[in-house]
Amino acid sequence: MEFLTEPKQALVTITVLLLTLLAQAKYSIAETHFLYWEVVTKEFTRNCGSVNITTVNGMYPGPVVNITEGDTVVVNVTNMQEYPVTIHWHGIFQFMTNWADGPAHFTQCSLKTGNSQIYEFIVSGQSGTFFWHAHNNWLRATMFGAFIVHPRDPPPNYGVEVAGEFSMISGEWFDTQPNDVEMGYLYRPIPVDTSKTANTLNGLTGPLYNCTPDDVPETQVFRVQNGSTYLLRLTNAGLNNNHWFTVANHTLTVVSVDGNYVKPFATDAVLIAPGQTTDVLLTANQTIGSYYGGVGLAQIPQVGPPLEAREALAIIEYEGAPADFPLSTPPFPAPSDPMVVDDYTAKVLGYTDMDLPETMDHNLVYVVGIALVDCIPSEPCTSTQKLAGTVQNFTFDEPQNSSVLEAYFYNISGVYETGFPELPPEFIDFTGRPSPEYGIGSRATLVKELEFNQTVELVLQNVNAAVMLDHPFHLHGHDFYVVGRNYGNFNQTTDPATFNLRDPPRFNTISVHSGGWVALRFRANNPGVWLLHCHFERHKTWGMEAAFITKNGTQLNETLPGPKHPLPPCI
Ligand SMILES: [Cu+2]
Structure with missing residues (x-):
């Protein structure tokens, strides 16, 4: 090792001090995040058709909000398109900021074309995976995004080192503007035809929705390293369907639901209702290759017209995976099997150190x-x-x-x-x-x-x-x-x-x-x-x-x- 002269030593000492302070600052200084969101119409093509959809900043899904517990969020929303809108921060307590909660008719009237509104709130006393979505009419079909709150204190010890994390939000794609779909449902005695609906993961339908045999739609690829463990932040932002999430050949460990830690348990498939989030750990411990993972329907019971049953798949690709590795679709639980649902539900348990009310008013x-x-x-x-x-x-x-x-x-x-x-x-x-x-x-x-x-x-x-x-x-x-x-x-x-x-x-x-x-x-x-x-x-x-x-x-x-x-x- 090189001998350090005194000035060099002092420099090293100061640098180490600064780095230590910076590392501590990551966990101690709350920030304010200023976001500027324009609600605009943009054409997207999915499931062999193009639709002018309502978006935040032209993005589908919308922007990710990535903050740390204790931070303040200030979102300036300007409505530049025809439909009135509101935004809801799903799962965020909004303690003393009920005005920023967002549901139309309940905490505010909708924001009309050409107007702006500022949502300001502190995210306190909670961390984990949440999401934001429009909260009027059916606009949340295309206006949604991840809202990730990192814990203020050092991240939880899962008993394994987490090499990285991915957000995966599932939803539905309609072949018409979602507000028009809503109008179809509102006044008819029989629900409208849902056969033109596609399942999506991070806004993509994935490979099962090809229009012609040669035209395979864009498929998202999540890159992992052999032997490493990843946190998958799963959210069901869908409108009308429960989802199963699964990855071919891999076991998932559930660690958190709706931003609350649960007793970890292993499962082949994760059940997520619309509005729920679930964090799971995935360890890349299979043969170096590529594996499909994604969401399929978990509708119980299935009634009315047939639902779109094709799964929305992405690819989990190991570093060094052979190009000709045979991709296989993971087995999904039967969509209408209550036994599988009950078995899964019974496994989701919390911790004992909690503030459960014991006597009821x-x-x-x-x-x-x-x-x-x-x-x-x-x-x-x-x-x-x-x-x-x-x-x-x-x-x-x-x-x-x-x-x-x-x-x-x-x-x-x-x-x-x-x-x-x-x-x-x-x-x-x-x-x-x-x-x-x-x-x-x-x-x-x-x-x-x-x-x-x-x-x-x-x-x-x-x-x-x-x-x-x-x-x-x-x-x-x-x-x-x-x-x-x-x-x-x-x-x-x-x-x-x-x-x-x-x-x-x-x-x-x-x-x-x-x-x-x-x-x-x-x-x-x-x-x-x-x-x-x-x-x-x-x-x-x-x-x-x-x-x-x-x-x-x-x-x-x-x-x-x-x-x-x-x-x-x-x-
Ligand atoms: Cu219901």
């Missing part, structure tokens, strides 16, 4: 289903009734002239009503037979009020109304613990004894399986208006929405301040 049972509702004269229905998504037999009538939050904050009357029922009027057989009691929903803009810091147990009970389907429910502004789930009817007397209060997983989105129920617990510690809705866009379009209003507490830091930036005008 509210024990809510909400009955959720797909029913019919009478059309009103202004609606271009093709019959006297249309399909309705219902919660407690109410289909949510979205206010048009003010958001619920503005009405609440500024005391505007006539926009919404309080007193959403805590329980169904009667505990009937919800799942065993068609329930005529739930066949016809009624329209209402009804919310449930909660006092600050109250504890809530919420059971979502599926009902066999017009039809019985899965419903992936998403709660804005909170994570919740999943303490129980089963098929059949929830029994208020006997089922709580079966709850898992030891290691329940913590999510922001949960699939209420067809013919079943789930029991959730959360603390209402975030003042404001928080949407609870099915994350299947069809069902949301049909009104499967509800909302909580959490009132202010007594302290200043328990009181929702006014909006930091002007909101889009409603009229």
